[in-house]
Amino acid sequence: MQQLTKNTWLITGETNGRYPDANGLLVQGSERTVLIDAPLSLLGELESAFGGELPAPDFVVLSHCHEDHIPGLVHPLVSELPLWIHSGDAAGIQSLDGFMELFGMPEPRASRWRQIVQDRFHFRARPDAKIYQDGHAWDLGGVSVRALHTPGHTAGHCALRVEQSVSTGLPGSTGPPPTGSPVSAGLSESPGEQDVVFLADIDLSGFGPYYGDAASSLIEFERTLELAKDWTARWFVTGHHIAAVDQETFVARLAKYTLRISEREQQMLSFLGAPRTLTEMIEHRFIYRPGDQVEGADWIERRSITLHLERLSAAGIVRRIPADVAGGEERFVRA
Numbered sequence: 413m414q415q416l417t418k419n420t421w422l423i424t425g426e427t428n429g430r431y432p433d434a435n436g437l438l439v440q441g442s443e444r445t446v447l448i449d450a451p452l453s454l455l456g457e458l459e460s461a462f463g464g465e466l467p468a469p470d471f472v473v474l475s476h477c478h479e480d481h482i483p484g485l486v487h488p489l490v491s492e493l494p495l496w497i498h499s500g501d502a503a504g505i506q507s508l509d510g511f512m513e514l515f516g517m518p519e520p521r522a523s524r525w526r527q528i529v530q531d532r533f534h535f536r537a538r539p540d541a542k543i544y545q546d547g548h549a550w551d552l553g554g555v556s557v558r559a560l561h562t563p564g565h566t567a568g569h570c571a572l573r574v575e576q577s578v579s580t581g582l583p584g585s586t587g588p589p590p591t592g593s594p595v596s597a598g599l600s601e602s603p604g605e606q607d608v609v610f611l612a613d614i615d616l617s618g619f620g621p622y623y624g625d626a627a628s629s630l631i632e633f634e635r636t637l638e639l640a641k642d643w644t645a646r647w648f649v650t651g652h653h654i655a656a657v658d659q660e661t662f663v664a665r666l667a668k669y670t671l672r673i674s675e676r677e678q679q680m681l682s683f684l685g686a687p688r689t690l691t692e693m694i695e696h697r698f699i700y701r702p703g704d705q706v707e708g709a710d711w712i713e714r715r716s717i718t719l720h721l722e723r724l725s726a727a728g729i730v731r732r733i734p735a736d737v738a739g740g741e742e743r744f745v746r747a
């Protein structure tokens with residue numbers, strides 16, 4: 413736990429926010445307190461922190477619906493609180509079937525994953541979850557939290573910007589929440605010196621952007637990263653171990669993180685100097701390293717490579733050789 417500003421705390425777990433743990437944020441206004449994401453660590457050493465070292469939350473906002481950002485929702489001080497999620501990810505928290513559909517896995521991996529999500533990540537359906545859209549703002553009294561829809565990692569992924577109100581001496585004086593405002597508007601206008609942006613799984617890692625689920629989009633992720641370049645704040649907080657970084661570090665890390673996409677694509681293009689099947693590409697590995705033992709790595713490679721191939725084919729950079737011509741299995745080659 414680390415206090416970032418006078419009213420914002422970073423919640424990190426025992427493994428410093430490394431998966432399967434994650435980072436969360438707690439923001440206390442004069443009227444209400446919000447918990448942003450509910451990682452596993454809420455159930456560990458932080459179990460008793462709420463109401464003691466940390467103010468107890470009044471409601472919860474999820475950045476997106478992935479297993480590592482929701483286990484803490486079963487915490488006794490959190491489980492009955494109102495829960496908010498973006499419309500694009502809402503089905504995932506409303507039922508376990510909806511959650512599974514976000515991933516689109518084949519059997520037998522789907523059944524195994526379904527069990528892990530329940531046993532290890534304490535999935536509990538929240539059909540009562542409230543839905544927010546881009547630009548939604550929660551006024552906490554003297555400070556507000558605003559949703560910035562940043563799709564790509566998931567369809568409903570959002571960054572959440574903690575905005576300090578211009579002090580009028582009155583609690584809750586941030587004015588009505590803007591509706592339908594573009595993502596960029598929330599971050600380019602006169603940034604407050606104490607503002608914090610929770611980036612969630614735009615995680616600035618060396619691994620790079622993750623877009624390996626059925627509900628992921630490479631093209632939308634790239635659009636999101638383009639928008640993020642203009643963001644300014646005192647602190648940027650990632651959903652995993654990097655945690656809180658300043659403006660300069662954010663800019664540098666974001667550039668490297670974004671570059672991972674074109675690095676992967678260049679590696680694919682050089683591999684496609686000769687005609688290759690999708691199976692050969694998966695075995696070669698472009699997302700993970702060949703030796704990485706990652707649960708479901710082949711499936712994630714398949715999903716991610718397919719998104720690149722779709723884009724490269726549409727742009728005429730890669731040519732598809734149909735199965736009957738290629739001799740058994742469809743192949744791809746650099747045009």
Ligand SMILES: [Zn+2]
Nearest residue numbers: 476478565613
């Ligand atoms: Zn995620």
